[in-house]
Amino acid sequence: MSAPSAKQGPGLLWIPLLGCFAFLYLPILVVVALSFNSGRSALNLQGLSLRWYAEVFRDGDLGHALLNTLLVATGTMVVSTVLGTMLAVGLVRHARSTALDAFAMTPAILPDLVLAIGLLSFFSWAGISLGLGTVMVAHTAFGTAFVVAVVRARLVQLDGSLEEASQDLGAGGLTTFVRVTLPSIAPAVVAGALLSFTLSVDEFVIAFFTNGPSSPTLPIEIYSRVRFGVTPEINALASLLLLVSVVAVVAGALALRRTETTDDD
Amino acid sequence: MTTVTRGRRAAGAAFLGPGLLFTAVFVAVPVLLVLSYTVFQRGRFGGVVHTFSLDNFSRALEPTFRSVLVSSVVTAAVATLIALAIGYPVACAIARLPERWRTIALVLVVIPFWTNFLIRTYAWIVLLNTQGVLNDALVGAGLVDERLDLLYTRGAVVAGLVYVYLPLMVLPIYASVARLDRELGEASADLGGTRVAGFLRVTLPLSLPGVVTGCIFVFVPSLGNFVVPELLGGGKTVMVGNLVRDQFLKARDWPFGATLALFVVVLLLVLFALQSLVSRRYSVEAGR
Numbered sequence: 001m002s003a004p005s006a007k008q009g010p011g012l013l014w015i016p017l018l019g020c021f022a023f024l025y026l027p028i029l030v031v032v033a034l035s036f037n038s039g040r041s042a043l044n045l046q047g048l049s050l051r052w053y054a055e056v057f058r059d060g061d062l063g064h065a066l067l068n069t070l071l072v073a074t075g076t077m078v079v080s081t082v083l084g085t086m087l088a089v090g091l092v093r094h095a096r097s098t099a100l101d102a103f104a105m106t107p108a109i110l111p112d113l114v115l116a117i118g119l120l121s122f123f124s125w126a127g128i129s130l131g132l133g134t135v136m137v138a139h140t141a142f143g144t145a146f147v148v149a150v151v152r153a154r155l156v157q158l159d160g161s162l163e164e165a166s167q168d169l170g171a172g173g174l175t176t177f178v179r180v181t182l183p184s185i186a187p188a189v190v191a192g193a194l195l196s197f198t199l200s201v202d203e204f205v206i207a208f209f210t211n212g213p214s215s216p217t218l219p220i221e222i223y224s225r226v227r228f229g230v231t232p233e234i235n236a237l238a239s240l241l242l243l244v245s246v247v248a249v250v251a252g253a254l255a256l257r258r259t260e261t262t263d264d265d
Numbered sequence: 266m267t268t269v270t271r272g273r274r275a276a277g278a279a280f281l282g283p284g285l286l287f288t289a290v291f292v293a294v295p296v297l298l299v300l301s302y303t304v305f306q307r308g309r310f311g312g313v314v315h316t317f318s319l320d321n322f323s324r325a326l327e328p329t330f331r332s333v334l335v336s337s338v339v340t341a342a343v344a345t346l347i348a349l350a351i352g353y354p355v356a357c358a359i360a361r362l363p364e365r366w367r368t369i370a371l372v373l374v375v376i377p378f379w380t381n382f383l384i385r386t387y388a389w390i391v392l393l394n395t396q397g398v399l400n401d402a403l404v405g406a407g408l409v410d411e412r413l414d415l416l417y418t419r420g421a422v423v424a425g426l427v428y429v430y431l432p433l434m435v436l437p438i439y440a441s442v443a444r445l446d447r448e449l450g451e452a453s454a455d456l457g458g459t460r461v462a463g464f465l466r467v468t469l470p471l472s473l474p475g476v477v478t479g480c481i482f483v484f485v486p487s488l489g490n491f492v493v494p495e496l497l498g499g500g501k502t503v504m505v506g507n508l509v510r511d512q513f514l515k516a517r518d519w520p521f522g523a524t525l526a527l528f529v530v531v532l533l534l535v536l537f538a539l540q541s542l543v544s545r546r547y548s549v550e551a552g553r
Contacts, residue, residue, distance in 0.1 A: 017370070024428075027391075030391060043398075082283075084284065111486065125298060
Protein backbone atom coordinates (compact mmCIF):
# COMPACT_ATOMS: atom_id res chain seq x y z
CA MET A 1 0.00 0.00 0.00
CA SER A 2 2.73 2.47 0.93
CA ALA A 3 5.13 1.18 -1.71
CA PRO A 4 3.74 3.00 -4.77
CA SER A 5 3.29 6.28 -2.88
CA ALA A 6 6.83 6.17 -1.52
CA LYS A 7 8.11 5.38 -4.98
CA GLN A 8 6.25 8.21 -6.64
CA GLY A 9 6.78 10.91 -4.00
CA PRO A 10 5.39 14.44 -4.17
CA GLY A 11 7.78 15.56 -6.96
CA LEU A 12 7.18 19.21 -7.83
CA LEU A 13 4.39 19.30 -5.25
CA TRP A 14 7.10 19.84 -2.60
CA ILE A 15 6.95 23.53 -3.48
CA PRO A 16 3.29 24.14 -2.51
CA LEU A 17 3.68 21.82 0.49
CA LEU A 18 6.61 23.72 1.99
CA GLY A 19 5.03 27.02 0.95
CA CYS A 20 1.87 26.08 2.80
CA PHE A 21 3.77 25.27 5.99
CA ALA A 22 5.61 28.57 5.74
CA PHE A 23 2.28 30.36 5.29
CA LEU A 24 0.74 28.54 8.27
CA TYR A 25 3.66 28.95 10.67
CA LEU A 26 5.50 32.20 9.83
CA PRO A 27 2.77 34.50 11.21
CA ILE A 28 2.61 32.69 14.54
CA LEU A 29 6.38 32.34 14.74
CA VAL A 30 6.70 36.11 14.32
CA VAL A 31 4.39 36.54 17.31
CA VAL A 32 6.39 34.00 19.33
CA ALA A 33 9.66 35.78 18.52
CA LEU A 34 8.21 39.16 19.53
CA SER A 35 6.88 37.70 22.79
CA PHE A 36 10.48 37.54 24.07
CA ASN A 37 10.96 41.26 23.54
CA SER A 38 12.60 43.15 26.37
CA GLY A 39 11.23 46.48 25.16
CA ARG A 40 7.68 47.84 25.25
CA SER A 41 7.07 47.41 21.52
CA ALA A 42 4.80 44.67 20.25
CA LEU A 43 6.24 44.97 16.75
CA ASN A 44 10.00 45.46 16.95
CA LEU A 45 12.40 43.20 18.78
CA GLN A 46 14.75 45.28 20.95
CA GLY A 47 16.29 42.63 23.16
CA LEU A 48 15.40 39.33 24.75
CA SER A 49 13.63 38.80 28.05
CA LEU A 50 10.81 36.87 29.70
CA ARG A 51 9.24 39.93 31.29
CA TRP A 52 6.00 39.72 29.28
CA TYR A 53 5.48 36.13 30.34
CA ALA A 54 5.84 37.25 33.96
CA GLU A 55 3.30 39.96 33.15
CA VAL A 56 0.83 37.37 31.80
CA PHE A 57 1.12 35.23 34.94
CA ARG A 58 0.68 38.28 37.17
CA ASP A 59 -2.40 39.47 35.28
CA GLY A 60 -5.39 38.88 37.56
CA ASP A 61 -8.01 39.50 34.85
CA LEU A 62 -6.48 36.82 32.63
CA GLY A 63 -6.36 34.37 35.53
CA HIS A 64 -10.00 35.09 36.32
CA ALA A 65 -10.99 34.61 32.68
CA LEU A 66 -9.02 31.37 32.47
CA LEU A 67 -10.80 30.06 35.56
CA ASN A 68 -14.19 30.93 34.04
CA THR A 69 -13.21 29.15 30.83
CA LEU A 70 -12.08 26.00 32.64
CA LEU A 71 -15.29 26.00 34.69
CA VAL A 72 -17.49 26.24 31.59
CA ALA A 73 -15.40 23.68 29.68
CA THR A 74 -15.52 21.15 32.52
CA GLY A 75 -19.30 21.41 32.85
CA THR A 76 -19.68 21.27 29.08
CA MET A 77 -17.46 18.20 28.88
CA VAL A 78 -19.33 16.26 31.57
CA VAL A 79 -22.84 16.94 30.27
CA SER A 80 -21.95 16.65 26.56
CA THR A 81 -20.17 13.36 27.11
CA VAL A 82 -23.07 11.78 29.00
CA LEU A 83 -25.75 13.07 26.61
CA GLY A 84 -23.67 12.46 23.48
CA THR A 85 -22.64 8.92 24.38
CA MET A 86 -26.21 7.88 25.23
CA LEU A 87 -27.51 9.54 22.09
CA ALA A 88 -24.92 7.78 19.91
CA VAL A 89 -25.77 4.39 21.41
CA GLY A 90 -29.47 5.08 20.91
CA LEU A 91 -28.96 6.19 17.31
CA VAL A 92 -26.79 3.25 16.29
CA ARG A 93 -28.28 0.41 18.33
CA HIS A 94 -31.90 1.34 18.82
CA ALA A 95 -33.22 3.73 16.20
CA ARG A 96 -31.69 3.64 12.74
CA SER A 97 -33.05 6.83 11.30
CA THR A 98 -31.27 9.28 9.00
CA ALA A 99 -33.66 12.03 10.10
CA LEU A 100 -32.70 11.59 13.78
CA ASP A 101 -29.00 11.35 12.81
CA ALA A 102 -29.26 14.63 10.93
CA PHE A 103 -31.14 16.26 13.81
CA ALA A 104 -28.48 15.21 16.32
CA MET A 105 -25.71 16.62 14.06
CA THR A 106 -27.46 19.94 13.34
CA PRO A 107 -25.65 21.96 16.03
CA ALA A 108 -22.27 20.91 14.60
CA ILE A 109 -23.19 22.07 11.10
CA LEU A 110 -25.10 25.24 11.97
CA PRO A 111 -23.04 28.46 11.61
CA ASP A 112 -21.98 29.54 15.12
CA LEU A 113 -23.48 33.00 14.60
CA VAL A 114 -26.94 31.54 13.94
CA LEU A 115 -26.84 29.35 17.05
CA ALA A 116 -25.52 32.35 19.01
CA ILE A 117 -28.37 34.73 18.09
CA GLY A 118 -30.87 31.88 18.51
CA LEU A 119 -29.74 31.16 22.05
CA LEU A 120 -29.55 34.85 22.94
CA SER A 121 -33.16 35.27 21.77
CA PHE A 122 -34.22 32.09 23.55
CA PHE A 123 -32.64 32.97 26.91
CA SER A 124 -34.07 36.46 26.74
CA TRP A 125 -37.54 35.16 25.77
CA ALA A 126 -37.45 32.61 28.62
CA GLY A 127 -36.30 35.27 31.07
CA ILE A 128 -33.05 33.46 31.91
CA SER A 129 -30.28 35.88 32.91
CA LEU A 130 -26.99 35.51 31.04
CA GLY A 131 -23.82 34.26 32.72
CA LEU A 132 -21.44 31.32 32.80
CA GLY A 133 -24.40 28.93 33.19
CA THR A 134 -25.94 30.00 29.89
CA VAL A 135 -22.55 29.76 28.16
CA MET A 136 -22.21 26.21 29.47
CA VAL A 137 -25.66 25.24 28.19
CA ALA A 138 -24.84 26.81 24.81
CA HIS A 139 -21.51 24.99 24.57
CA THR A 140 -23.15 21.72 25.59
CA ALA A 141 -25.64 22.14 22.74
CA PHE A 142 -22.89 21.77 20.13
CA GLY A 143 -20.48 19.73 22.29
CA THR A 144 -23.07 16.93 22.44
CA ALA A 145 -23.18 16.75 18.64
CA PHE A 146 -19.39 16.33 18.41
CA VAL A 147 -19.42 13.58 21.06
CA VAL A 148 -22.18 11.85 19.07
CA ALA A 149 -20.05 12.04 15.91
CA VAL A 150 -16.97 10.53 17.56
CA VAL A 151 -18.73 7.78 19.54
CA ARG A 152 -21.02 6.93 16.64
CA ALA A 153 -18.04 6.36 14.33
CA ARG A 154 -16.69 3.81 16.82
CA LEU A 155 -20.05 2.09 17.36
CA VAL A 156 -20.66 1.44 13.67
CA GLN A 157 -17.28 -0.30 13.47
CA LEU A 158 -18.36 -2.79 16.13
CA ASP A 159 -21.18 -5.15 15.28
CA GLY A 160 -23.92 -5.39 17.87
CA SER A 161 -23.59 -9.15 18.34
CA LEU A 162 -22.03 -8.97 21.83
CA GLU A 163 -24.81 -6.71 23.04
CA GLU A 164 -27.44 -8.98 21.51
CA ALA A 165 -25.87 -12.00 23.21
CA SER A 166 -25.90 -10.14 26.52
CA GLN A 167 -29.56 -9.26 26.14
CA ASP A 168 -30.52 -12.76 24.98
CA LEU A 169 -28.88 -14.06 28.16
CA GLY A 170 -31.32 -11.91 30.12
CA ALA A 171 -29.25 -8.81 30.92
CA GLY A 172 -31.28 -5.59 30.93
CA GLY A 173 -30.57 -2.55 28.76
CA LEU A 174 -28.64 -0.77 31.49
CA THR A 175 -26.51 -3.78 32.47
CA THR A 176 -25.68 -4.44 28.81
CA PHE A 177 -24.75 -0.79 28.32
CA VAL A 178 -22.47 -0.61 31.38
CA ARG A 179 -20.88 -4.07 31.11
CA VAL A 180 -20.66 -4.62 27.34
CA THR A 181 -21.14 -1.46 25.28
CA LEU A 182 -19.30 1.08 27.40
CA PRO A 183 -15.98 -0.81 27.75
CA SER A 184 -15.78 -1.37 23.99
CA ILE A 185 -16.36 2.30 23.13
CA ALA A 186 -14.34 3.76 26.03
CA PRO A 187 -11.52 5.24 23.87
CA ALA A 188 -14.07 7.03 21.68
CA VAL A 189 -15.91 8.36 24.75
CA VAL A 190 -12.63 9.76 26.12
CA ALA A 191 -11.83 11.26 22.71
CA GLY A 192 -15.30 12.82 22.57
CA ALA A 193 -14.90 14.22 26.08
CA LEU A 194 -11.53 15.82 25.22
CA LEU A 195 -12.97 17.21 21.98
CA SER A 196 -15.94 18.84 23.72
CA PHE A 197 -13.60 20.30 26.38
CA THR A 198 -11.22 21.74 23.78
CA LEU A 199 -14.01 23.16 21.63
CA SER A 200 -15.49 24.88 24.68
CA VAL A 201 -12.13 26.36 25.75
CA ASP A 202 -11.61 27.81 22.26
CA GLU A 203 -15.15 28.93 21.47
CA PHE A 204 -15.70 32.66 21.13
CA VAL A 205 -18.77 33.65 19.08
CA ILE A 206 -21.45 31.76 21.01
CA ALA A 207 -19.89 32.65 24.36
CA PHE A 208 -19.79 36.32 23.28
CA PHE A 209 -23.56 36.33 22.70
CA THR A 210 -24.69 34.18 25.61
CA ASN A 211 -22.43 35.51 28.39
CA GLY A 212 -23.24 38.19 30.92
CA PRO A 213 -20.96 41.23 31.35
CA SER A 214 -19.35 40.26 34.66
CA SER A 215 -17.62 36.97 33.93
CA PRO A 216 -15.72 36.90 30.63
CA THR A 217 -14.24 33.66 29.32
CA LEU A 218 -10.64 33.68 28.09
CA PRO A 219 -11.51 34.11 24.38
CA ILE A 220 -13.83 37.03 25.27
CA GLU A 221 -11.05 38.63 27.34
CA ILE A 222 -8.57 38.13 24.48
CA TYR A 223 -11.05 39.64 22.01
CA SER A 224 -11.61 42.74 24.13
CA ARG A 225 -7.83 43.30 24.33
CA VAL A 226 -6.98 42.49 20.72
CA ARG A 227 -9.57 45.02 19.52
CA PHE A 228 -7.52 47.80 21.06
CA GLY A 229 -4.29 46.90 19.35
CA VAL A 230 -1.12 44.92 19.72
CA THR A 231 0.79 44.60 22.99
CA PRO A 232 3.80 42.48 23.94
CA GLU A 233 1.71 40.90 26.70
CA ILE A 234 -0.77 39.50 24.14
CA ASN A 235 2.23 38.20 22.17
CA ALA A 236 3.32 36.24 25.25
CA LEU A 237 -0.21 35.00 25.93
CA ALA A 238 -0.56 33.93 22.28
CA SER A 239 2.70 32.00 22.48
CA LEU A 240 1.56 30.20 25.61
CA LEU A 241 -1.74 29.21 23.99
CA LEU A 242 0.15 28.04 20.90
CA LEU A 243 2.35 25.87 23.11
CA VAL A 244 -0.73 24.34 24.76
CA SER A 245 -2.30 23.46 21.40
CA VAL A 246 0.94 21.99 20.02
CA VAL A 247 1.23 19.73 23.09
CA ALA A 248 -2.48 18.79 22.91
CA VAL A 249 -2.47 17.94 19.18
CA VAL A 250 0.76 15.94 19.33
CA ALA A 251 -0.45 14.04 22.43
CA GLY A 252 -3.80 13.40 20.72
CA ALA A 253 -2.10 12.12 17.55
CA LEU A 254 0.16 9.81 19.56
CA ALA A 255 -2.78 8.48 21.62
CA LEU A 256 -4.79 7.86 18.46
CA ARG A 257 -1.88 5.96 16.95
CA ARG A 258 -1.62 3.79 20.07
CA THR A 259 -5.30 2.84 20.05
CA GLU A 260 -5.05 2.07 16.33
CA THR A 261 -2.08 -0.24 16.79
CA THR A 262 -3.74 -2.06 19.70
CA ASP A 263 -6.79 -2.52 17.49
CA ASP A 264 -4.67 -4.29 14.91
CA ASP A 265 -3.44 -6.89 17.42
CA MET B 266 -40.95 -12.04 22.39
CA THR B 267 -43.19 -8.99 22.59
CA THR B 268 -41.95 -8.10 26.09
CA VAL B 269 -38.37 -8.23 24.80
CA THR B 270 -39.19 -5.88 21.92
CA ARG B 271 -41.09 -3.60 24.22
CA GLY B 272 -38.18 -3.59 26.66
CA ARG B 273 -35.74 -2.75 23.88
CA ARG B 274 -37.94 0.03 22.60
CA ALA B 275 -38.08 1.50 26.12
CA ALA B 276 -34.29 1.23 26.37
CA GLY B 277 -33.96 2.99 23.02
CA ALA B 278 -36.15 5.83 24.22
CA ALA B 279 -34.15 6.08 27.46
CA PHE B 280 -30.88 6.43 25.47
CA LEU B 281 -32.24 8.84 22.86
CA GLY B 282 -34.54 10.90 25.07
CA PRO B 283 -32.22 13.17 27.07
CA GLY B 284 -29.93 14.09 24.16
CA LEU B 285 -32.76 14.68 21.71
CA LEU B 286 -34.69 16.72 24.26
CA PHE B 287 -31.63 18.87 25.03
CA THR B 288 -30.98 19.46 21.32
CA ALA B 289 -34.64 20.26 20.71
CA VAL B 290 -34.85 22.78 23.57
CA PHE B 291 -31.46 24.46 23.16
CA VAL B 292 -30.91 24.24 19.39
CA ALA B 293 -34.12 23.66 17.43
CA VAL B 294 -36.41 25.94 19.48
CA PRO B 295 -33.88 28.84 19.70
CA VAL B 296 -33.08 28.75 15.97
CA LEU B 297 -36.76 28.55 14.98
CA LEU B 298 -37.56 31.30 17.48
CA VAL B 299 -34.98 33.71 16.08
CA LEU B 300 -35.91 32.90 12.48
CA SER B 301 -39.55 33.62 13.34
CA TYR B 302 -38.45 37.15 14.31
CA THR B 303 -37.81 37.85 10.61
CA VAL B 304 -41.52 38.53 10.07
CA PHE B 305 -41.91 40.69 13.21
CA GLN B 306 -40.91 44.22 14.10
CA ARG B 307 -38.55 45.86 16.50
CA GLY B 308 -40.12 47.40 19.60
CA ARG B 309 -39.48 51.02 20.53
CA PHE B 310 -37.01 50.05 23.26
CA GLY B 311 -35.55 47.02 21.56
CA GLY B 312 -37.42 43.78 22.05
CA VAL B 313 -39.76 42.22 19.51
CA VAL B 314 -43.28 43.34 18.63
CA HIS B 315 -45.35 40.46 17.30
CA THR B 316 -47.08 42.18 14.41
CA PHE B 317 -46.65 40.45 11.10
CA SER B 318 -44.78 42.35 8.38
CA LEU B 319 -42.31 41.73 5.59
CA ASP B 320 -40.56 45.09 6.02
CA ASN B 321 -37.34 43.44 7.20
CA PHE B 322 -36.95 41.67 3.89
CA SER B 323 -37.47 44.77 1.76
CA ARG B 324 -35.07 46.65 4.05
CA ALA B 325 -32.42 43.92 3.66
CA LEU B 326 -32.62 44.46 -0.09
CA GLU B 327 -32.06 48.21 0.11
CA PRO B 328 -28.81 49.26 -1.65
CA THR B 329 -26.75 49.75 1.55
CA PHE B 330 -27.49 46.31 2.92
CA ARG B 331 -27.63 44.59 -0.45
CA SER B 332 -24.13 45.79 -1.24
CA VAL B 333 -22.86 44.36 2.05
CA LEU B 334 -24.57 41.02 1.35
CA VAL B 335 -23.07 40.88 -2.14
CA SER B 336 -19.60 41.93 -1.05
CA SER B 337 -19.70 39.38 1.81
CA VAL B 338 -20.42 36.60 -0.66
CA VAL B 339 -17.66 37.86 -2.99
CA THR B 340 -15.12 38.14 -0.15
CA ALA B 341 -15.94 34.68 1.19
CA ALA B 342 -15.86 33.22 -2.33
CA VAL B 343 -12.46 34.78 -3.12
CA ALA B 344 -11.07 33.44 0.17
CA THR B 345 -12.49 30.00 -0.68
CA LEU B 346 -10.94 29.96 -4.17
CA ILE B 347 -7.53 31.02 -2.85
CA ALA B 348 -7.73 28.35 -0.14
CA LEU B 349 -8.63 25.82 -2.84
CA ALA B 350 -5.69 26.91 -5.02
CA ILE B 351 -3.32 26.41 -2.07
CA GLY B 352 -5.09 23.46 -0.49
CA TYR B 353 -5.51 21.17 -3.51
CA PRO B 354 -1.82 20.76 -4.43
CA VAL B 355 -0.95 20.54 -0.73
CA ALA B 356 -3.47 17.73 -0.17
CA CYS B 357 -2.10 15.87 -3.22
CA ALA B 358 1.47 16.34 -1.98
CA ILE B 359 0.59 14.95 1.47
CA ALA B 360 -1.17 11.95 -0.10
CA ARG B 361 2.04 11.09 -1.96
CA LEU B 362 4.30 11.26 1.08
CA PRO B 363 5.52 8.00 2.65
CA GLU B 364 3.18 6.76 5.43
CA ARG B 365 5.27 8.15 8.35
CA TRP B 366 5.68 11.62 6.92
CA ARG B 367 2.05 11.76 5.94
CA THR B 368 0.96 11.66 9.60
CA ILE B 369 3.49 14.32 10.55
CA ALA B 370 2.39 16.56 7.67
CA LEU B 371 -1.27 16.17 8.69
CA VAL B 372 -0.46 17.03 12.31
CA LEU B 373 1.40 20.12 11.06
CA VAL B 374 -1.68 21.18 9.08
CA VAL B 375 -3.97 20.62 12.06
CA ILE B 376 -1.93 22.35 14.81
CA PRO B 377 -2.71 25.93 13.74
CA PHE B 378 -6.37 24.98 13.51
CA TRP B 379 -6.40 23.97 17.17
CA THR B 380 -4.74 27.22 18.14
CA ASN B 381 -7.23 29.84 19.29
CA PHE B 382 -8.93 31.51 16.34
CA LEU B 383 -8.52 35.01 17.82
CA ILE B 384 -4.81 34.45 18.35
CA ARG B 385 -4.35 33.37 14.73
CA THR B 386 -6.20 36.47 13.55
CA TYR B 387 -4.13 38.60 15.94
CA ALA B 388 -0.93 37.24 14.36
CA TRP B 389 -1.96 38.93 11.11
CA ILE B 390 -2.43 42.29 12.84
CA VAL B 391 1.17 41.98 13.99
CA LEU B 392 2.37 40.77 10.58
CA LEU B 393 0.59 43.32 8.38
CA ASN B 394 1.08 46.35 10.64
CA THR B 395 2.57 49.41 8.97
CA GLN B 396 5.45 49.15 11.45
CA GLY B 397 5.37 45.33 11.24
CA VAL B 398 7.71 42.61 10.02
CA LEU B 399 6.33 42.33 6.50
CA ASN B 400 6.76 46.05 5.86
CA ASP B 401 10.27 45.87 7.38
CA ALA B 402 11.10 43.10 4.93
CA LEU B 403 9.59 44.86 1.92
CA VAL B 404 11.38 48.13 2.64
CA GLY B 405 14.58 46.31 3.60
CA ALA B 406 14.60 44.40 0.34
CA GLY B 407 14.06 47.64 -1.55
CA LEU B 408 10.84 46.39 -3.10
CA VAL B 409 8.89 49.41 -1.94
CA ASP B 410 9.98 52.93 -1.06
CA GLU B 411 7.35 53.67 1.54
CA ARG B 412 5.67 51.45 4.07
CA LEU B 413 2.39 50.06 2.76
CA ASP B 414 -0.98 50.19 4.47
CA LEU B 415 -1.58 46.46 4.36
CA LEU B 416 -3.78 46.27 7.42
CA TYR B 417 -7.43 47.38 7.42
CA THR B 418 -8.00 46.50 3.77
CA ARG B 419 -10.22 43.95 2.07
CA GLY B 420 -7.06 42.09 1.06
CA ALA B 421 -6.13 41.73 4.73
CA VAL B 422 -9.59 40.30 5.45
CA VAL B 423 -9.25 37.77 2.63
CA ALA B 424 -5.74 36.80 3.78
CA GLY B 425 -6.99 36.32 7.33
CA LEU B 426 -9.93 34.16 6.22
CA VAL B 427 -7.68 31.99 4.04
CA TYR B 428 -5.23 31.66 6.91
CA VAL B 429 -7.71 30.63 9.60
CA TYR B 430 -9.71 28.19 7.46
CA LEU B 431 -7.05 26.65 5.17
CA PRO B 432 -6.85 23.41 7.23
CA LEU B 433 -10.58 22.90 6.61
CA MET B 434 -9.83 22.88 2.88
CA VAL B 435 -6.79 20.59 3.00
CA LEU B 436 -8.28 17.83 5.17
CA PRO B 437 -11.39 16.84 3.14
CA ILE B 438 -9.47 17.03 -0.16
CA TYR B 439 -6.72 14.90 1.36
CA ALA B 440 -9.33 12.38 2.54
CA SER B 441 -10.77 12.00 -0.95
CA VAL B 442 -7.41 11.99 -2.77
CA ALA B 443 -5.81 9.50 -0.35
CA ARG B 444 -8.68 7.08 -0.92
CA LEU B 445 -8.13 7.07 -4.65
CA ASP B 446 -6.56 3.98 -6.01
CA ARG B 447 -3.19 5.03 -7.26
CA GLU B 448 -3.40 2.13 -9.68
CA LEU B 449 -6.31 3.88 -11.30
CA GLY B 450 -3.93 6.64 -12.38
CA GLU B 451 -1.29 4.16 -13.45
CA ALA B 452 -3.84 2.21 -15.43
CA SER B 453 -4.78 5.38 -17.25
CA ALA B 454 -1.09 5.98 -18.02
CA ASP B 455 -0.67 2.40 -19.23
CA LEU B 456 -3.57 2.86 -21.56
CA GLY B 457 -1.69 5.66 -23.23
CA GLY B 458 -3.08 8.65 -21.38
CA THR B 459 -0.73 11.51 -20.55
CA ARG B 460 -0.28 12.58 -16.93
CA VAL B 461 -2.37 15.67 -17.53
CA ALA B 462 -5.14 13.62 -19.13
CA GLY B 463 -4.94 11.12 -16.26
CA PHE B 464 -5.31 13.93 -13.76
CA LEU B 465 -8.21 15.59 -15.60
CA ARG B 466 -10.05 12.36 -16.31
CA VAL B 467 -9.36 10.32 -13.18
CA THR B 468 -8.00 12.20 -10.16
CA LEU B 469 -9.92 15.43 -10.52
CA PRO B 470 -13.46 14.05 -10.91
CA LEU B 471 -12.98 11.51 -8.12
CA SER B 472 -11.61 14.16 -5.75
CA LEU B 473 -14.53 16.47 -6.48
CA PRO B 474 -16.58 15.48 -3.39
CA GLY B 475 -13.60 16.43 -1.20
CA VAL B 476 -13.22 19.71 -3.09
CA VAL B 477 -16.89 20.60 -2.62
CA THR B 478 -16.80 19.68 1.08
CA GLY B 479 -13.62 21.73 1.59
CA CYS B 480 -15.13 24.72 -0.22
CA ILE B 481 -18.25 24.58 1.96
CA PHE B 482 -16.12 24.21 5.11
CA VAL B 483 -14.24 27.40 4.18
CA PHE B 484 -17.04 29.43 2.58
CA VAL B 485 -19.70 29.02 5.29
CA PRO B 486 -17.66 30.15 8.33
CA SER B 487 -16.04 32.90 6.21
CA LEU B 488 -19.44 34.30 5.22
CA GLY B 489 -20.74 34.50 8.80
CA ASN B 490 -17.47 35.73 10.28
CA PHE B 491 -17.42 39.08 12.06
CA VAL B 492 -14.11 38.83 13.93
CA VAL B 493 -11.73 38.79 10.96
CA PRO B 494 -13.46 41.71 9.16
CA GLU B 495 -13.43 43.70 12.39
CA LEU B 496 -9.84 43.01 13.41
CA LEU B 497 -8.18 43.00 9.96
CA GLY B 498 -10.67 45.14 8.05
CA GLY B 499 -10.81 47.71 10.80
CA GLY B 500 -14.50 48.52 10.34
CA LYS B 501 -13.90 49.55 6.73
CA THR B 502 -14.71 46.10 5.39
CA VAL B 503 -18.11 45.21 6.81
CA MET B 504 -19.48 41.73 6.22
CA VAL B 505 -22.93 40.31 6.89
CA GLY B 506 -21.69 38.82 10.19
CA ASN B 507 -20.81 42.31 11.43
CA LEU B 508 -24.28 43.57 10.51
CA VAL B 509 -25.95 40.71 12.38
CA ARG B 510 -23.73 41.27 15.42
CA ASP B 511 -24.46 45.01 15.43
CA GLN B 512 -28.22 44.53 15.02
CA PHE B 513 -28.28 42.16 17.98
CA LEU B 514 -25.81 43.80 20.35
CA LYS B 515 -25.77 47.51 19.41
CA ALA B 516 -28.84 48.64 17.46
CA ARG B 517 -30.95 46.04 19.28
CA ASP B 518 -33.08 45.47 16.19
CA TRP B 519 -33.31 41.71 16.58
CA PRO B 520 -35.93 41.11 13.83
CA PHE B 521 -33.73 42.81 11.23
CA GLY B 522 -30.60 41.03 12.49
CA ALA B 523 -32.45 37.72 12.23
CA THR B 524 -33.45 38.54 8.64
CA LEU B 525 -29.83 39.14 7.67
CA ALA B 526 -28.85 35.86 9.37
CA LEU B 527 -31.58 34.04 7.46
CA PHE B 528 -29.71 35.01 4.29
CA VAL B 529 -26.70 33.02 5.56
CA VAL B 530 -28.88 30.04 6.51
CA VAL B 531 -30.61 29.89 3.11
CA LEU B 532 -27.29 30.06 1.28
CA LEU B 533 -26.00 27.26 3.52
CA LEU B 534 -28.98 25.03 2.68
CA VAL B 535 -28.46 25.60 -1.05
CA LEU B 536 -24.79 24.66 -0.70
CA PHE B 537 -25.58 21.47 1.21
CA ALA B 538 -28.06 20.45 -1.48
CA LEU B 539 -25.31 21.03 -4.06
CA GLN B 540 -22.86 18.99 -2.01
CA SER B 541 -25.10 15.95 -1.73
CA LEU B 542 -25.72 16.15 -5.48
CA VAL B 543 -21.99 16.18 -6.27
CA SER B 544 -21.07 13.46 -3.78
CA ARG B 545 -23.76 11.20 -5.20
CA ARG B 546 -22.58 11.77 -8.75
CA TYR B 547 -18.82 11.63 -8.34
CA SER B 548 -18.21 9.34 -5.37
CA VAL B 549 -15.50 6.67 -5.80
CA GLU B 550 -18.19 4.00 -5.74
CA ALA B 551 -20.19 5.65 -8.50
CA GLY B 552 -17.02 6.05 -10.58
CA ARG B 553 -16.48 2.33 -10.68
